[in-house]
Structure formats: C-alpha cells, structure tokens
Amino acid sequence: MPSKNTSRLAALTVAAVCSTVSAIVLTSPAHADAIRIHDIQGTTRTSPLAGQPVTDVAGVVTGVRTYGSSKGFWIQDTAPDDDPATSEGVFVFTGSAPKAAVGDAVRVSGTVSEYVPGGTSSGNQSLTEITKPAVTVVSSGNALPAATVIDAKSVPAAYAPPGDPAANGSVNALPLRPSQYALDLYESLEGMNVQIGSSRVVTASDAYAELWVTVKPHEHPTRRGGTVYGSYDSQNTGRLQVQSLGTAAGFPKANVGDTLAGTTEGPLDYNQFGGYTLVARELGTLDKGGLERETTRKQKSGELAVATYNVENLDPGDATFDAHAAAIVNHLQSPDIVSLEEIQDNNGAKDDGTVAADVTVNKLIDAIVAAGGPRYDWRSIDPVNDKDGGEPGGNIRQVFLYNPERVSFTDRAGGDATTPVGVTRTDGRAALTASPGRIDPADTAWKSSRKPLAGEFVFHGRTVFVIANHFASKGGDQGLTAQYQPPARNSETQRHAQADAVNGFVKDILAAQSDADVVTLGDINDFEFSGTAQRLEDGGVLWSAIKSLPKSERYTYDYQGNSQVLDQILISPSIREDDDFAYDSVHVNSEFNDQISDHDPQVLRFRP
Known part of the structure; x- marks a missing residue:
C-alpha cells in the first residue's frame, strides 16, 4: 500500500499559511485569563477569533500527524464548557514533524486560521487551526480526555x-x-x-x-x-x-x-x-464478512445479453487484462454485446497524437479467449486527438464487443469522429445512416467529453439499436459536506444537455419505427433518480432498467460510504412492455479493496 506521503495525502490539509517549526520550551502555567479552545471554535463553523493571535491555549495532545503536508497535532481542553455547540479540540499546524507527543499537556501560542481543504473554489467547509505555533510542554504522560x-x-x-x-x-x-x-x-x-x-x-x-x-x-x-x-x-x-x-x-x-x-x-x-x-x-x-464477487446467470438461447462495463482507462501497459477478461467470461457469462467505456489508445496517456486503440482492444479480446470466452469482434470510432476528455493523451472512447456466433453487426459506411449519425426509414423500419456512428459530435454538449456511439446489431433476424455512452463526470461538484447546503451540482448542466441529445436521437428512431428495440447504456455518471436520468427518459422513450431491482440492489459504484448508481442501461418501450427482460448489476469491483475498476458492470437480457 502506498505511503501516506503521496501527492493526494499531501493535498489533504495543506495549511493556508506557512508555519514556523514548533518551538518546545518549558515554562510556568498560563495566566488565568488565557483563551480556551472553545473560545476559538465558537458556536458556528468559523472561529470568532480567525486571523487573531492567541496566547497560552491549554490542552492535552490527543493525536500527532507526522506525514504529508499537514503535519501537526491535536489538542483538547480538559475543562470543557457546558455548550454542546463548541468544540473542545483544535488542530495545531506545525508544517514539519511536531515534537509534541500524545499525552503532553501543552500551552500553544499562535494565530487562529480558517483553512479550506481543496481551496475556496471547492465549496468545502473550513478547518479551524492554530498556525505559526510556539508550543510549551507543561507535563507529559497525562490521561487523555474521555472520547x-x-x-x-x-x-x-x-x-x-x-x-x-x-x-x-x-x-x-x-x-x-x-x-x-x-x-x-x-x-x-x-x-x-x-x-x-x-x-x-x-x-x-x-x-x-x-x-x-x-x-x-x-x-x-x-x-x-x-x-x-x-x-x-x-x-x-x-x-x-x-x-x-x-x-x-x-x-x-x-x-x-x-x-x-x-x-x-x-x-x-x-x-x-x-x-x-x-x-x-x-x-x-x-x-471479515466473507463478501464474494457476484456471477450473473448465462443468457438463454433466445435471449440477447447486452452489458456495459467501464474498464477504467485500460491501455496496453496495464496489468489488468486477464482480470477484466475473467470478469467478462466468468462473472458476466460472456454477454453477446459488451459496451466498454474508458478504452484508451494504443499508448495510453502518452500524448503524441496516437488515437487508434486496436492494440488495446485486441489484447483484451485475446485475454477473453484465453479465459475460455468467445473471440469477440469489435466496432468503434477513433476520436479526434485530445477532444474527448479523460486522462490527457489517453483518448478514451466507447467500444462495442460482440460475439459473432450469436449476433451480427450491420456495417454501414460514413461514420467517423466528426460526422453526425442520422436515422432513416426504409420499408417501414428504422435504420442508421452510418453504423457505427457518433451522435451529433459537434454539439457543445460533448465538448471535452465522449461522444455517444450508435450501432445496429441483428439477433435472430431482429434489429437492435445500441447506443454506448460515457457522460461528463461529476468533477467540480461540491461535496456532500460542503459549506453550501444543498451543495451545488454544477457538472450536471452538461450531462443534462447530453441526455437531451441522446433522448432526441432515440425519439428519431422511434418516430421511424415505434416498436424499435433500443438499448441506451454506459457510464451515465449520474443517479437513476437524477435530472439526467429524467431527461433520458423524457416522453417515455427510455426507462432505466436498474429500477426493476429492489432498492437494496440499485448501485454500480461505491463512493464515500454511499452505494450509488452511475452506470445504467435504459430500454425502449418495446423491451420494457414485453416484460420479459432481466437486469443484473453484477458486483465484482466497487465493494472490494482489490478492485480492477471502480465500476460494477451491468447486464440486460431480453428477447428482441
């Protein structure tokens, strides 16, 4: 496991101002009128003494942090007031390894500061600290305040x-x-x-x-x-x-x-x-609770199994190909169609203009065969270099894998990174103008984001339209513990626009053929109850199939203690109304410390 002196830990609580190294000296007890910790903390989230010097603040050391950029220690007053709103503890930021030890009774002089982890633009609450401290050890080996x-x-x-x-x-x-x-x-x-x-x-x-x-x-x-x-x-x-x-x-x-x-x-x-x-x-x-990775059931001969799986920035240099292949073969039971998200180009994050991903995809296909699965065929469209977001230079994109022994792909020329795919009507049936094709790639909704990949598949003589998505991330949203309540979800503005675009495209398909089978799936980066999902479902043209599961099973991702939905498979009325579909969120990653992706894959089985 990496050291706590990682770049992330270095950013945990870097003090807002520079601090001198603590000076440890022995002296007599403080004056009776010294400021107490509860005076510093006050009854709101910010200190009434912020920016002011304080002298001889008394407390017992309850913890010492010697790693990262937030070196320092915590002290707690042993003579609390009777106000439950005022904290009796405070962090003393030293900037270098502190010399205080747990159990030391100390007096601290310094400046009260309000530090916002992540910066003020993050919207986070602030942490009250004493900075630039001079520390006096009065005694050692003291009992700690009761927790x-x-x-x-x-x-x-x-x-x-x-x-x-x-x-x-x-x-x-x-x-x-x-x-x-x-x-x-x-x-x-x-x-x-x-x-x-x-x-x-x-x-x-x-x-x-x-x-x-x-x-x-x-x-x-x-x-x-x-x-x-x-x-x-x-x-x-x-x-x-x-x-x-x-x-x-x-x-x-x-x-x-x-x-x-x-x-x-x-x-x-x-x-x-x-x-x-x-x-x-x-x-x-x-x-240990003995949690095991889930395995879905195998699709029946008349069922089409369609899956979505975010493989987390997969490139040829990664060591996870065999594990991903095992997940697809053993836990997903080799779905007929797999929409992969976050497939990177052939040299990963190296930003040299490479956009092709054939090496990445074929390495995964070979690993699937070695794991006992089918030799999938695949379709995708290379993006314009550095235009689809994600890790710089990685050029992530969606890729269709499909088992040619079970399903065929309808190739129709004309699809490329910048040409929008359209819908036509031929002999009373809907058809894409290009297959595969990208949905309106010039729309500003897709700026610095992955463009949806649409394709036509045929299973038992029936055409199925599949739209693979990877919507804009939640990066930049305020956290649940933000100082702003409710926290702002600024990133959803772009996802709403993306959902509107995909919804409009599905409406075009259903306008050409009302009973068309349409599966819209992928990393939607938003919840099944979100405004994004509501826009995808607008007009009843799509429905998020994860809502067919009991609430206790509706999750694909685990973040900060919340099991939540980010990946979805949405289905058109012809699939939903048939009432013969089965949906499974296959928990193989998000709940485990040795995960190979932070997302769980999803599988839909239905009869077209």
Whole structure:
C-alpha cells in the first residue's frame, strides 16, 4: 500500500499559511485569563477569533500527524464548557514533524486560521487551526480526555441545515445545532477525541489507507453490506471516513460488509476527500464478512445479453487484462454485446497524437479467449486527438464487443469522429445512416467529453439499436459536506444537455419505427433518480432498467460510504412492455479493496 506521503495525502490539509517549526520550551502555567479552545471554535463553523493571535491555549495532545503536508497535532481542553455547540479540540499546524507527543499537556501560542481543504473554489467547509505555533510542554504522560462516542443514538437523522439564502446558501455563519443535524454534530466535535464501536465497512479500503464505516447499521442497507444512496433528500448520516495515524502498511484491507471491530478512537479531522474523518490513534481490528464477487446467470438461447462495463482507462501497459477478461467470461457469462467505456489508445496517456486503440482492444479480446470466452469482434470510432476528455493523451472512447456466433453487426459506411449519425426509414423500419456512428459530435454538449456511439446489431433476424455512452463526470461538484447546503451540482448542466441529445436521437428512431428495440447504456455518471436520468427518459422513450431491482440492489459504484448508481442501461418501450427482460448489476469491483475498476458492470437480457 502506498505511503501516506503521496501527492493526494499531501493535498489533504495543506495549511493556508506557512508555519514556523514548533518551538518546545518549558515554562510556568498560563495566566488565568488565557483563551480556551472553545473560545476559538465558537458556536458556528468559523472561529470568532480567525486571523487573531492567541496566547497560552491549554490542552492535552490527543493525536500527532507526522506525514504529508499537514503535519501537526491535536489538542483538547480538559475543562470543557457546558455548550454542546463548541468544540473542545483544535488542530495545531506545525508544517514539519511536531515534537509534541500524545499525552503532553501543552500551552500553544499562535494565530487562529480558517483553512479550506481543496481551496475556496471547492465549496468545502473550513478547518479551524492554530498556525505559526510556539508550543510549551507543561507535563507529559497525562490521561487523555474521555472520547466522545459517535453512534446511532448520537447522530441525528437530518443531515444538514438549509443554507442561508443571504449567504449564497452557506451554513458557515449559522449557529450549530448538534442535536438536530449530523453535519452540525460533526462540526461541534471538530478536533476532539472521538470514538466509534464496532462498525460495518461501507466503502472498501483504498490506496490511501482510508475506508468508510457506518455507525447506523440499519440506515438504507444494501443486501451485501453497503449503504444505498437513493435520494438527494435522504442522506446517509451514519457514514464516517476512517484513516490511521499509524503506518499505511498496517491499515486493514477491508471490503464492504467487513466490520471494523472493537474501539476506533482519535481526533475528528476535516479534509477535502470526504469531509469529517476519524483519524485513528487506536484502530479497531478487522472482522471479515466473507463478501464474494457476484456471477450473473448465462443468457438463454433466445435471449440477447447486452452489458456495459467501464474498464477504467485500460491501455496496453496495464496489468489488468486477464482480470477484466475473467470478469467478462466468468462473472458476466460472456454477454453477446459488451459496451466498454474508458478504452484508451494504443499508448495510453502518452500524448503524441496516437488515437487508434486496436492494440488495446485486441489484447483484451485475446485475454477473453484465453479465459475460455468467445473471440469477440469489435466496432468503434477513433476520436479526434485530445477532444474527448479523460486522462490527457489517453483518448478514451466507447467500444462495442460482440460475439459473432450469436449476433451480427450491420456495417454501414460514413461514420467517423466528426460526422453526425442520422436515422432513416426504409420499408417501414428504422435504420442508421452510418453504423457505427457518433451522435451529433459537434454539439457543445460533448465538448471535452465522449461522444455517444450508435450501432445496429441483428439477433435472430431482429434489429437492435445500441447506443454506448460515457457522460461528463461529476468533477467540480461540491461535496456532500460542503459549506453550501444543498451543495451545488454544477457538472450536471452538461450531462443534462447530453441526455437531451441522446433522448432526441432515440425519439428519431422511434418516430421511424415505434416498436424499435433500443438499448441506451454506459457510464451515465449520474443517479437513476437524477435530472439526467429524467431527461433520458423524457416522453417515455427510455426507462432505466436498474429500477426493476429492489432498492437494496440499485448501485454500480461505491463512493464515500454511499452505494450509488452511475452506470445504467435504459430500454425502449418495446423491451420494457414485453416484460420479459432481466437486469443484473453484477458486483465484482466497487465493494472490494482489490478492485480492477471502480465500476460494477451491468447486464440486460431480453428477447428482441
């Protein structure tokens, strides 16, 4: 597992101002009128003393961080006030490895600062710190302040207060109400020594030695141990990120459904990659839940199986080809058609003008054959260099794999990176003007984003139109713990425009042939209840088939403790009304610490 001194960890909480190295000296106790930590923290999210110097702030060290760019330590007052809104802990930013130790009673002088992890443009809340500190050790080996327990009883059911309209929706200046809102509770504990008991893992360990648990085991549980994200208005308040103050090498490799057992205790931090985080001084032990990767059933002879699978920036230099092939053959049961997202060009992220991806695709096809699967044929369209977003130089695109022993592809010339595909009517049936073809690639909706790939397939004499998509990402959206509530989802503007374009294209197909079988699928980068999905479904021309599953199984992606839908397969009325389709979200990646992609593939089986 990588060291915590990675570029990401370096960005966790880089202090807003430079700090001098802590000076450790011995001196007499502070004056009686010294500022206390709860005076610094105040009753809102920002300190009433921000920007001001403070002298001889008393506390006991509860945690020391020696890695990354956010080196420092947490202190907590042993003489708290009686106001539940005021935190009794604060982070002291030293900038270099601190000399203070856990259990030291210290006096800290410095400047109160409000640092926004990720920068002010992120919309994140700020972290109250003491910067440029001079530190006096009064004594060592002291007992730590008793940890505040975070559990199902203490965390409110409501997530966040509505933001102040006069402050553009910010909650920063609102009085904290920790008994009413989960985010207010967490803010009232910022910097304090907190504790959780045995808690279920709801997002697997990642490469940065962090995982997510829930302290509310009955809050929207998935069938496999996660927590479903099913509505903008119903946030999962029991989610909490856990990191370790120890070495990354000792961090547990947890999957969803495992249990972080016993006591996990340490300071409550706030960072840009998930908000409130228990930085564990004492980490619980891992009890494995035994989660296994799912396997879908094999399609019947009369069923067409169509799948979507985001293979996460796959290029010839990757070591995951055999694993992806095994997933397609063994867990997806070799679907007849597979829409692949994030296939990179033949030299990956090297930005030298290469756009062809035949080496990448054929390497995957060969791996599938070696795994016992069919020798798929494939169709795609190379993008214009550096115009479709994704990793610079990678030129990601969608690719159709299809099993020629089960299905045929209708090739129709004329499709290229810049020519829009259209719909014609021939002998009462719809047809594409080019197959494969791209939907309106010059539309501004697709700026720096992948253009949809449309193709005609024939199964048992019936034409099936398949549209492979990879919509714009959620990058730039404000986090769920943002200071703005509800957080702004700026990225959805582009996805809405993309959904309108795809919806309009499907309407063209159905106008030419009302009973046409149309499958629109891929990484939609948005939820099944989102405005994006609603626009794709507009007019009843499409319907997201994941909604045929029980709510506890509606997820394809796991992010910050939320099992959620990003990948979708939408179907036309002829498929839905036949009521003989089967949909499966095949959980082989998102819940596992050793995932080969962050997305789970989806499979639709139906009879055209």
